[in-house]
Amino acid sequence: MDGVVCGSFREAAERLGLIEADNTLDDCLTEAEQWAMPCSLRRLFATILVHCEPGDVCGLWDRHLEPMSDDYRRTRTSPNEVEQMVLLDIRGMLQSMGKDSIDFALPTIDDAFDPTEGEAREIIEESTVEFDESDTKLSSSLNLEQRAAYDEILLAVERGDGGVFFVDGPGGTWKTFLYRAMLAKVRGEGKIAIATATSGVAASIMPGGRTAHSRFKIPLSCDDGASCSFTKQSGTAKLLRMASLILWDEASMTKRQVVEAFDNSMRDIMGIRHRPFGGKTVVFGGDFRQVLPVVRRWSRGQIIDASLRSSHLWKRMRQLRLITNMRAHNDTWFADYLLRVGNGTEEADDQGNILLPDDICLPSPGEVDDLEKLIDHVFPSLDDNMSDSNYMTSRAILSTTNDNINKINIRMIEHFHRDEVIYHSFDSAEDDPYGYYALELVVRGFERNTIDAEIVIGQHAGRRVFLPRIPLCPSDNDMFPFKFKRKQFPISLSFAMTINKAQGQTIPIVGVYLPNPVFSHGQLYVALSRATAKRNIKILIQKEKPKEKSNKQNNNPKKRKRPTVSLLTSMKNIVYKEVLTG
Incomplete structure (x- = not known):
């Protein structure tokens, strides 16, 4: 195989990519080191820790610390300080994926090197979101409907007494334009505005956007009465208590139980049980003309019951409707x-x-x-x-x-x-499900154990990323009589x-x-x-x-x-x- 006589059938199968080799993750990092910037390598290393079940974390760390720290070694002479800076960077990436460095066999972090002085990572992230300065001028270009929504929502933010709004408009009414104007206004005043969406694509086009499930730690499976998985003492809870505005786009796509779980958690951490979302200013956006929440094998009535309109929260939401400036294609008839x-x-x-x-x-x-x-x-x-x-x-x-x-x-x-280039997946039956994360990207290079890609849309456009094979499990437990896991490239x-x-x-x-x-x-x-x-x-x-x-x-x-x-x-x-x- 590849000009080498293999000593066993297993070795030959490994070289063909038919079964996973013991050193696959090591080779993945080595391949990426040919092109990757140190920051991209650190993100790949964090991804491997969270998603790829490495057996020898200490060995991976020791063998790949040098290329992961190349940028820090140029400005720092102390090997200990260099290692600590790499550890702190990786810890931040792990926390953004719901994990921490203490979950893995990594060297101990010395907090003396931590410039954040213990501030919650979530608060630092949202406080430092970069937005285009031109967004602060968008409010002057709003039409009458958008301006009315903008003024009413920001008045609630200014008063600090909260309110729940739903921005309802078909595609092409520039809802995102309105969101960017509001986010820039609030953030420009030094306040925290949280931007989320049901889908990753919708989240990616807003400055600092995240999926709602990721930001609010919402369980993938939500029943009536559920809550989010963050605690009152967590960084997420601290962030939400500080937030002046919470925005959730494409809410019409999500199940009502998901929004109700967030409502339950907000009332809990704010200590205000009698007001929706604990008295915070929360703005939902969407279009119920579009596809509704996907519910497998459910009837029409059950699908409608799962929609946000069927939630007890719906009657508490102030309706803000947008119709003007619908993407008219220069054709009013078609609009x-x-x-x-x-x-x-x-x-x-x-x-x-x-x-x-x-x-x-x-x-x-x-x-x-x-x-x-x-x-x-x-x-x-x-x-x-x-x-x-x-x-x-x-x-x-x-x-x-x-x-x-x-x-x-x-x-x-x-x-x-x-x-x-043909990539094989590795299948097995397992008990541990893992989440799937998606990026909109184009592929720049193919290697045996890693894919070199570039994000091409949204706020991270132009960022180079390296993908390993990641274990994925079906979210529907009824599909198989066992837990099925497939390790494949997530593209x-x-x-x-x-x-x-x-x-x-x-x-x-x-x-x-x-x-x-x-x-x-x-x-x-x-x-x-x-x-x-x-x-x-x-x-x-x-x-x-x-x-x-x-x-x-x-x-x-x-x-x-x-x-x-x-x-x-x-x-x-x-x-x-x-x-x-x-």
Whole structure:
């Protein structure tokens, strides 16, 4: 294998990447050291500690301390001080992942070297969030609806008597613009404003944004009466008590039990049980026209019951509605059409199908090459732009199911005429589940045990990261009769993505592939409203053709009928109107 005669079948399998070798993590760090900056190496080391189950932490530390400390050694002469600075940096990264250095067999940290003097890491992070100075001027550009929301929310912050608000607006009403203005105003006054979102993509586009589950330590599985996992003495609790404004975007996507768990914990740490969120000013944002919380195998009624509108907190929220400046695509008719689709008021036939604009639909004879036409529309001149990350991240094809997405991604990969790299996953049955963390990134380099990548969107755009294989477990305990664990690189191709995954994203150029109908509330509305202009949307609707009869006429090429090119412009639109008016 690789020019080496192996001494055993196991060694050969290890070299082929079919089973995990004992030194995989060591090799992962060694490979990254060829390109990585010391800070990136330290983050990779922390990631390995938290997610990759290293057996010899002390050995990894001793062998890789020097490359991880290269930047500190340039400015400090004391080896002990250099080691302490590396330890402090890694401790901060571990704490951001919910762990601490004392959880691992690392050298002891001398707090005399800690410049924070014991201040909670969470408070330091939020107090030092960098925001664009131009954001402080955004308030002068708000429209009347945005300005009314801005003034009312900031008045509650100024008074300090709290309030709960819900900013309701369809895609394109510049909700993020409003959030950035409020965050800049509060932070500019030296106060703490916490920015979170249900999805990682939505969180990444706000300065200092984090997912709500990460920031508030919300359990992945929440039942009625649940609470967050932080204690009253924790850094998270101290941060929340100091916060003047708490913002939670895309709240319509989350289950009500998750928001109620946060409410329970806020009332507890604030010591004010009779007021929502303990009397804090909390702003939720979202659009109930979009997809609702995903609940496997639940009925329509159960899904609606899981939505935020069904929470006892909903009636305590002040509604702030945005409609003006909806992303109109320079086409007021299409903006109104999107609203009718989202509200379920667009005229439909007795099967629930609505008509789509002809100019956004691709003609289809129902052939395999139809998908290639859609790809050409979304990814024109692909050969000339394969290495352009801006080109790649400004377009995507959306569809309903993972099977469709995999089909498109495989087809896209076939367009790349270069050597392919195949990574094997390592499967086992285990008892310890691990969380999955996601980044929007492009890959810069492939090695056997690490992937060199760069974050390309959001507040961390341009940051270089190195990924090891990470153990992942299904969150649904009913899928297998045992705990199944798969160790793999936490990435997937995203030339195409599911409609649900695209929620919260603005994608300049969008293709929509619908070989089968949408199947849940808001899917069609989300698919149509992701692009920045009507001219940048193309939809391919395919209907299954009836099977041809096997007879002599069909086998005769001269008598076989040519496929008729048809323009399919109708599609099912599923809207749960009760969740829009509840």
